[in-house]
Amino acid sequence: MESENAADVGWLFMEIIETPLMRMLYAKEIEHRVIIHKKPAYSCEDVSRERNIPVADILKCILVADKWHKHCLFCLPGDCALDLEKARAFLGTTRLSFATREEAEAVTGQKPGTINPFFHTVKVPIVFDKSILSKTAMDISSGNPNAGVQMQAQMLVLLVNPKFADVLASMPEVKNTWK
Template identity: 25%
Template sequence: MSELKKKEKSEDTRRTTQLKLKDFLEKMGIWYRFISKPETIHTADAAKVAGVDLKRLTKNLVSETDAGEHILLVIPGDCRVNLKAAAKALATKRVRLVSFNNAEEISGYPPGGTPTVGHKTPLKTVIDKSLLRFETIYCGGGSRDKLLELKTKDILKLTNAVVADIIKSKERS
């Protein structure tokens, strides 16, 4: 496949995932705001180019329990996940991150664009308790060139998230 064809296919896929996400949000009747930005994959880069607080921009980590259940771990962008704490919050032995390729297959969104809601397959969600201090938080907007701002209370309602302390303790602010 030529580079032009690959780029066109990538553009079509990006538009499709963003439309699915927008349709989901409208169907759920919740407030949202998309923010356009240059394409990024790392959270710190996304926060910088979009001009948002890294503490309010989430990392949405597609993961898997020891029983093979796919889950989403939602943590502040300036922190690292504590997988043992996540396992404890879910009353399971072990949680591990899945590969980028598997994350996209499971969620329906590319890493760097994964939102907290509206996944291809609904994912059990664990959100770090520190994010509850914010009225709104930012997450991937369905592609690497969009962010999505949502009300934290709506995320909790839509995902029925488990709220727990799942970041490395030395990073707690």
């Protein structure tokens, strides 16, 4: 029996997981890996379990809106939280809130939990936390809760061309209680 080559397998996945991101990756022959989930995954924790990867290697995409309802997409490692104060300072605004589920879907064209930094319905600024620059690879949503995409972090940055900022919330100090 002949073995399937990677391109054939890739096209098979694209037929199963048909999203704008998948079409672009195959059309431009961008190196990536598709990971099919056993069940739909919408949170970073679910994705981590389905793909058997650390939450820190998943790109979390958070849509926010300022007081004029202008949106911005912040992308950070899945195990981190967005510091709204830092995000406000970066955007030069005094008020910033998380987008509602309805806003997120209307702006990105993707359901919450499947948002990635590509092909949004409305053009929005995209900001990556600076920590992404130190990553080797990142897992992102394919735009479908049944699969994810892993690619080199440098390629992700090249394709998205985001702005960069330090927007991570500080982690609370954990006291060592071991004796």
